[in-house]
Structure formats: C-alpha cells, structure tokens
Amino acid sequence: MRRILTTAALAAGLLLAGLTAPTAEAAPTWHLRYADGFNTAVAKGRFTDCDHNHDTKAAYCGGLSGSVRAAWWAYPKGWPDxxxxxxxxxxxxxxxxxxxxxxxxxxxxxxxRGASGPVHSAVVVPKALMGQRYGRYEERWRVSKAEVGYKSAHLLWPVADADCRNCEIDFPEGNWAGSVNGYAHHRNSIGGDQDAYDARVRWSDWHTTVISWEPGSVTLTIDGRTVGHSITAVPDKAMSWDIQNETALEGASPKPNTSAQMDIEYVKAWSWS
Known part of the structure; x- marks a missing residue:
C-alpha cells in the first residue's frame, strides 16, 4: 500500500535531507479593471461633441448616452493625426x-478619404484605464477592409510627457496593408530608442493582442504567442490606452475616394497589484 505523507511530514523529511519544502504558488498580480463586449449599439454619427475635459477621466462625448458615454471618449473632431x-x-x-x-x-x-483633402481618422479611449501605472491590455480585432495608407498604433501613452519622456508602448501597430508590429520605447531615451518586433501576421485575420506592462518588463503577445519582450528602460509612469487609427506614416499615401475598416470584438484590461 502506498504511503501518503502529510504536508508536515513531507516538509520535515525535506529538511532532514537538506532540501526546501515547496511553497504555495504566488497570488495573481492582475486584477480585472475593465471589459467591454460592445453589446450596446451606437449609430454612426453619435460620437460627437467630444471636446470636453479631454485627456481626463471626466472627458466625454456629448452625442453619446448611458453606459457608452460613461465608458468611452474619442479624440474630438479636428484634432490632427x-x-x-x-x-x-x-x-x-x-x-x-x-x-x-x-x-x-x-x-x-x-x-x-474623399475625392480630395485629408483622411478622417479615429482614436477611442476607455476612460477607466486613463492614468494607470502598469497593467495588462487585451483586445480582439481584425481589419475587415484593408487599404494602402491607413494604419493603427494602439498604444500606451504617458499622462504627462514631462514625467516620462519618450515613454510609449505600441501594439498592434503598422499599415493595415502590411504586417502587424509592436514597439517598446525606452524611457527617457534621447534618440527615441525602442525595441521593435514583427508579429509576422496580417491584419485581415482575427487576432487577440495583449500588452503586459509590469515593473521593469513589457511583453507583447498575439493569439497566445509571445512576439516581443523588453526589459530595457521600461516606462514607470502612469499612461493611458489610446486605441489610435490614422494615416500611415510609411509607404504610399491613401488614395482619394478610399476607405479602410477595423472591427474590435472586445477589450479587457487588468491593473497591476
């Protein structure tokens, strides 16, 4: 008959053998802070009048109502990308x-973009996550209509640039007609140094991307696969999650009378304990 040792007996035996008893697994370091599955419909044209208390948790879009108005803010009309x-x-x-x-x-x-003139760009910001120091940020998305000249840079951006010069974490980022990339900018770097990663996937498929930002560490994953890990001059000041979509900075410009579309199925974020 197999002998079953109690925890105390096992620990005593290990001590006699000069070994250390196993310790309990560390408690999780993440706490769910915000999640949205976009179950409340909002018609096009309702994200208006957004120039209120911008870049603060008191920001809002006057054209929205209810839970969406309470949860989301968008960069106001006319801000340059x-x-x-x-x-x-x-x-x-x-x-x-x-x-x-x-x-x-x-x-x-x-x-x-119309027959002429500028691109019409978009940034949305979950207000609950503004000014958070460290966190885990997850979203599921796809580009359902790709076109040259349009891009994303979903990023963590410092609340006060003077407190954390060149602090920035971008993922996913890149031209929608190209590959998905990620970037971990080095804190207070003079030349904007960064660690860059190529996820080697296209924007047109459904993907789940995660930024895990901890003290001294940034990890980027896509569909459960780690594509980047940085421990170099990691940002240590409060940042906000700006889900930014705008004119591409590389390659050809958007042609007249073109459009491109991204769909986001959900966002989730955790705070660091």
Missing amino acids: TATQWHYPVGGYYDPATTLWISGGQLHIRMW
Whole structure:
C-alpha cells in the first residue's frame, strides 16, 4: 500500500535531507479593471461633441448616452493625426462622428478619404484605464477592409510627457496593408530608442493582442504567442490606452475616394497589484 505523507511530514523529511519544502504558488498580480463586449449599439454619427475635459477621466462625448458615454471618449473632431502633425503630403484629422459606431457586438472603425483633402481618422479611449501605472491590455480585432495608407498604433501613452519622456508602448501597430508590429520605447531615451518586433501576421485575420506592462518588463503577445519582450528602460509612469487609427506614416499615401475598416470584438484590461 502506498504511503501518503502529510504536508508536515513531507516538509520535515525535506529538511532532514537538506532540501526546501515547496511553497504555495504566488497570488495573481492582475486584477480585472475593465471589459467591454460592445453589446450596446451606437449609430454612426453619435460620437460627437467630444471636446470636453479631454485627456481626463471626466472627458466625454456629448452625442453619446448611458453606459457608452460613461465608458468611452474619442479624440474630438479636428484634432490632427500624426501624419498631419509631421507635415506629410497627405495627413488626417480625427472625426469620430463619421468613423465610429457599434453594432453586432463590435466596435467599428472606418477611416476614409474623399475625392480630395485629408483622411478622417479615429482614436477611442476607455476612460477607466486613463492614468494607470502598469497593467495588462487585451483586445480582439481584425481589419475587415484593408487599404494602402491607413494604419493603427494602439498604444500606451504617458499622462504627462514631462514625467516620462519618450515613454510609449505600441501594439498592434503598422499599415493595415502590411504586417502587424509592436514597439517598446525606452524611457527617457534621447534618440527615441525602442525595441521593435514583427508579429509576422496580417491584419485581415482575427487576432487577440495583449500588452503586459509590469515593473521593469513589457511583453507583447498575439493569439497566445509571445512576439516581443523588453526589459530595457521600461516606462514607470502612469499612461493611458489610446486605441489610435490614422494615416500611415510609411509607404504610399491613401488614395482619394478610399476607405479602410477595423472591427474590435472586445477589450479587457487588468491593473497591476
């Protein structure tokens, strides 16, 4: 008959043998902070009047109502995207009313360019996650209509740049017609140094991406596979999760009368204990 040792007896035996008893598994370090499966429909044209208390948890879009207004903010109409700020030949301006809506359990982001003029870009921000120091950020998405000249840079961005110069974590990032990439920018680097990773997948398939940002460590995963891990000058100040979609910064510019669309099935985020 097999002899069953009690925990105390096992520990005593290990001590006599000069070994250490096994310890209990460490408690989880993540606590679910926010989740949204986009089950409340919002018609296109309702993400309006967003220039209220911007970049704070008190920000809101006056055209929204109920739980969506309480949970989400969008960059206001007329704010320039990165390509415009960098004086590219074709840039964009954020225009939430014409680019954002929720239906069928998904947040839809459709950027577009008319016969001439700028791109209409979109950034949405979950307010519960503004100003969080460390965290785990997960989303499931696909680009259902790809087009040259449109991109994403879903990023963690510092609340105060003066507190954390060049702090930035981007994933997923890249042109929608290319490959999915990720970047971990080094804290307070003079030349904007960063660790760069190629996930080697296309935007047109459904993917689940995760940013895990811990003290001294950034890990990027896609569909359960680690594509990047950085321990170099990891940001240590509060940041917000900006789900940014805009004019591409590499390759050809968006052609006139084109559009491209991303669908997001859910977002989840955890705080660090």
